[in-house]
Amino acid sequence: MSASGRPVSALGRAVRRLGHSRWFAACTPVLVPADRLVAKLTRGRVVALGLVPSLLITTTGRRSGRPRSNPLLYVPDGDAYVVTGSNWGRPEQPAWALNLLADPTATITVDGNRIPVRARLVDGAERERLWTLLVTEWPAYRTYVTRAGGRNIRVFRLEPSQSDKA
Template identity: 50%
Template sequence: MRGLITGFGKSTAFAAIGRALVPADRVLLRVTGGRVGIGAAVGLRTLLLTTVGRTSGEPRQVPLLYVERGGGFVVIGSNWGGEKHPAWSANLLAHPDATVERGGRTTAVRGRLLEGTERQEMWDAVAAYWPAYDRYAVRAAHREIRVFLLEPQ
């Protein structure tokens, strides 16, 4: 199933469907403490990131694919290859302290924007897991997609 989803994940149709499913995924992950989500149903690792809104100061939640590295979580601000950076990435830049819910556990994390060689290494790791990120980068060619390491506190 994951192989089929991985191939479909590169399409603009998948991006549209994915955007539409984010609210339902967020609810599922919140209610189950990060145990069950739409991504997990098709074999994808998903976490629920809670940031602080940069202007509102209110908690904001978003489900994200991730890869574990060095005890932390690497996440990509692709916005499905859209024109703008996703709001959660701007929130994380403004307020790096956040939480991650996955597998029934909540972990306090600090987000760090990756740059240079470290960014490329982590991009390659996540794109190996979800190859659609390379397609998203082509669609978002006018901006460099943000890559974050969420480090447990």
């Protein structure tokens, strides 16, 4: 059973084990655009091939002002969605996380449903609680902390909002 309460398939368990390997992270320049395309073609009903709970987040580019969409693993927390800027353990922050810091309003697509959200960067005890949920869902996050070389891996709580965006 995953942190989201969904059963984990044998393929999902295999992918979670592979998530620790460097070569898996090295494949992201191909995997992420392919995942983005599948999510677009299925109108957000299929993200990460359904292997892990995933959503498509659309932020506003902090430099371009244009919408930017990225597939992300999430865990639910009440009516909110929790995501982390692990960037597969790379030393730099992911662009989507920097976009949220500049403008916390975004839209997520979960199971084909578009939801306007407001991102809140969490810290302290709340971060630790949510980090535990994230690591339960995707154990490779522990590996990414080491691989990131001391970079602060941010955790965001995406809370549904009333304003529409994107």
